[in-house]
Amino acid sequence: xxxxxxxSEGRFVVTAESCPPKGTAVAGALEEAERLRGLVQAFNVTDxxxxxxxxxxxxxxxxxxxxxxxxxxxxxxxxxxRIALQSDxxxxxxxxxxxxxxxxGDHVSxxxxxxxxxxxxxxxxxxxxAARQLSSGHDLAGKELDGTPSFFLGAVVSPGADPVExxxxxxxxxxxxxxxxxxxxxxxxxxxxxxxxxAARPLGKPVLAGIILLKSAGMARFMNRNxxxxxxxxxLIGIMEAAKDRQSASVEVAxxxxxxxxxxxxxxxxxxxxxxxxxxxxxxxxxxxNGEAG
Amino acid sequence: xxxAERKPLDQILAMxxxxxxxxxxxxxxxxxxxxxxxxxxxxxxxxxxxxxxxxRGQPLETAEVTVQRxxxxxxxxxxxxxxxxxxxxxxxxxxxxxxLLAEVFPDRRVFPALDTRFMGVTVExxxxxxxxxxxxxxxxxxxxxxxxxxxCSKGLMNGPCGGYRDGKCEVDPQVDCAWLLIYERLKALGxxxxxxxxxxxxxxxxxxxxxxxxxxxxxxxxxxVEGKV
Numbered sequence: 001x002x003x004x005x006x007x008s009e010g011r012f013v014v015t016a017e018s019c020p021p022k023g024t025a026v027a028g029a030l031e032e033a034e035r036l037r038g039l040v041q042a043f044n045v046t047d048x049x050x051x052x053x054x055x056x057x058x059x060x061x062x063x064x065x066x067x068x069x070x071x072x073x074x075x076x077x078x079x080x081x082r083i084a085l086q087s088d089x090x091x092x093x094x095x096x097x098x099x100x101x102x103x104x105g106d107h108v109s110x111x112x113x114x115x116x117x118x119x120x121x122x123x124x125x126x127x128x129x130a131a132r133q134l135s136s137g138h139d140l141a142g143k144e145l146d147g148t149p150s151f152f153l154g155a156v157v158s159p160g161a162d163p164v165e166x167x168x169x170x171x172x173x174x175x176x177x178x179x180x181x182x183x184x185x186x187x188x189x190x191x192x193x194x195x196x197x198x199a200a201r202p203l204g205k206p207v208l209a210g211i212i213l214l215k216s217a218g219m220a221r222f223m224n225r226n227x228x229x230x231x232x233x234x235x236l237i238g239i240m241e242a243a244k245d246r247q248s249a250s251v252e253v254a255x256x257x258x259x260x261x262x263x264x265x266x267x268x269x270x271x272x273x274x275x276x277x278x279x280x281x282x283x284x285x286x287x288x289x290n291g292e293a294g
Numbered sequence: 295x296x297x298a299e300r301k302p303l304d305q306i307l308a309m310x311x312x313x314x315x316x317x318x319x320x321x322x323x324x325x326x327x328x329x330x331x332x333x334x335x336x337x338x339x340x341x342x343x344x345x346x347x348x349x350r351g352q353p354l355e356t357a358e359v360t361v362q363r364x365x366x367x368x369x370x371x372x373x374x375x376x377x378x379x380x381x382x383x384x385x386x387x388x389x390x391x392x393x394l395l396a397e398v399f400p401d402r403r404v405f406p407a408l409d410t411r412f413m414g415v416t417v418e419x420x421x422x423x424x425x426x427x428x429x430x431x432x433x434x435x436x437x438x439x440x441x442x443x444x445x446c447s448k449g450l451m452n453g454p455c456g457g458y459r460d461g462k463c464e465v466d467p468q469v470d471c472a473w474l475l476i477y478e479r480l481k482a483l484g485x486x487x488x489x490x491x492x493x494x495x496x497x498x499x500x501x502x503x504x505x506x507x508x509x510x511x512x513x514x515x516x517x518x519v520e521g522k523v
Binding site for chain 2: 077078082104105106107109110118120121122123124125126129130140156157158161162163165166167169170172173176177185228229
C-alpha cells in the first residue's frame with residue numbers, strides 16, 4: 001500500500017525523516033530506514049536540509065525505493081531554476097519515485113555555503129503547479145512531454161506561525177495548486193494545533209503533524225528562541241529538565257503528544273534529529289505500532 | 295535613489311598607488327543624497343588620500359570636481375580638460391557613473407571609490423533600505439504597494455514562508471517580513487482576497503539576470519533633420 005492509498009483510505013499514517021549524509025556514505029541512512037521497515041509508511045528524504053550541502057535527495061530516494069521502502073522526495077526551490085526542477089521531477093518519476101513534497105527551502109544564509117546565489121526562481125506554490133502541469137503531459141513552457149509522470153504531491157505548513165492566517169491563505173493556495181497532503185512544522189501544543197486544524201479542515205486535505213524528538217531542555221529552549229513557528233511549552237521543558245533518562249523522557253513526551261494529536265489529524269511526521277533508534281519506542285508508546293501504521 | 299557606500303580607504307589607496315595626480319569626480323544626485331559621493335564626501339576623501347600618501351612619502355595631488363549626474367553624457371563630457379591633466383580618475387558615483395566616465399575618457403583609468411549597494415529609500419536620516427530591484431515587471435498593484443521581489447529575502451511571489459517571527463524575517467531579524475507587511479496592508483485595505491491570487495513564476499527574461507537591458511524611445515530621440523545624413 002502506498003502513501004497515496006493509505007491516506008485516501010483514511011488510515012492514520014506515520015512518515016519519518018531521512019537525512020542524506022554529507023558525503024557518499026549512504027549505509028547509515030539506509031540502515032536507519034531499514035530499522036523502521038514496517039513501522040512507518042514512508043520516508044521523507046530532505047533536500048539539503050537547513051541549506052547544508054549534502055548528498056542529493058533523489059539519490060537516497062532511489063536507494064530506498066530500490067529496497068522496497070517508500071520515499072517522499074523533498075524538493076526545494078533554493079538551488080535550482082525551473083528547468084532543473086522540472087528535469088529532476090521527471091527523473092524522479094523515471095526512477096519510480098511518486099511522492100513529492102514541494103517546499104520553498106531555507107535561505108542559503110542559514111547553511112554552510114552562505115555566499116551561494118539563492119535561486120528561488122519558483123516558489124512552493126509554483127513548484128506544485130509545475131509538478132501538476134508535468135502530470136498533465138506538458139512542461140511550464142507548454143511543451144508536450146514524451147512520457148507523462150504521475151505524482152502524489154505534498155506541501156508544508158507552519159501551524160504555530162504567528163499570525164497564522166497568512167499560513168492558512170498560502171495552504172489554500174497550495175491545495176489549489178495540487179497539494180494532496182500536508183506535513184507540518186513541529187507541533188508541541190495540541191490545543192493550538194486543534195484550533196489550526198479547525199481552520200484547515202474545510203480544505204479537506206490530510207495533515208500529518210510534525211513531531212520532533214526533544215533531546216534536552218536546552219534544545220527546547222533553543223528552538224523556542226530560534227525556530228519561527230515552534231513553541232515548546234514550559235510543561236514539556238520541565239519534563240525534559242527533570243528527567244534522569246533523557247531518552248525515555250523524549251519518548252514519553254513524543255508519545256504523549258501523538259496520543260493528543262491523533263484525533264485531530266490524519267497522521268504524524270517524525271523528525272528524530274539523530275535519535276532514530278527511539279522511533280520504534282515512540283510508536284509503541286503512542287499505540288501506533290500494532291495499529292494501522294504497522 | 296541608488297544607494298552606495300565608500301570603499302575602505304586602504305582599497306582606494308591600493309587602486310591609486312601608481313598615480314601621482316588624480317581627479318576625484320563626485321556625483322551630485324543619488325550618491326550625494328546617501329552621503330557617499332557628493333561634493334562634501336569628495337573633499338573628505340581627497341584630504342584623507344593626500345594625508346595617507348604624504349605619510350607614506352609618496353605625495354598625491356588631487357583635483358576635485360562634482361557634476362550634477364555622472365550617468366548623463368552632457369554632464370560628463372565637459373570634464374575633458376581636468377581629466378587630461380590627471381594620471382587617473384576616481385569616481386564617487388554608482389557603477390553607472392564610473393562606467394560612463396570610462397567610456398567617455400577611454401585613455402584614462404577610472405577607479406570606483408564606492409560600492410554600489412541598491413535602489414532604495416531613506417528610512418530615517420542615516421538609514422537607507424532597499425525597495426526596488428528593477429526586475430522589469432512591476433507587480434506592486436497586486437501586493438499592496440510592497441515589493442516581495444526586493445523585500446522578501448527569498449523573493450517569494452505567493453505568500454510568506456514559515457520563517458517569520460515577531461514580524462521579522464528569520465534571515466535577518468532587522469528586516470520586516472515583506473509578506474506580513476503585504477498581508478497587513480491588504481487586510482487594512484479590505485483586499486485580503488488578493489493574497490489568494492496565484493502569481494505565476496516571474497518572467498526573468500526582463501529582469502536583472504541574463505542579457506543587459508535597454509530602453510529605446512523613438513519619440514525621445516533627437517529629431518532627424520531633412521536632407522542631412
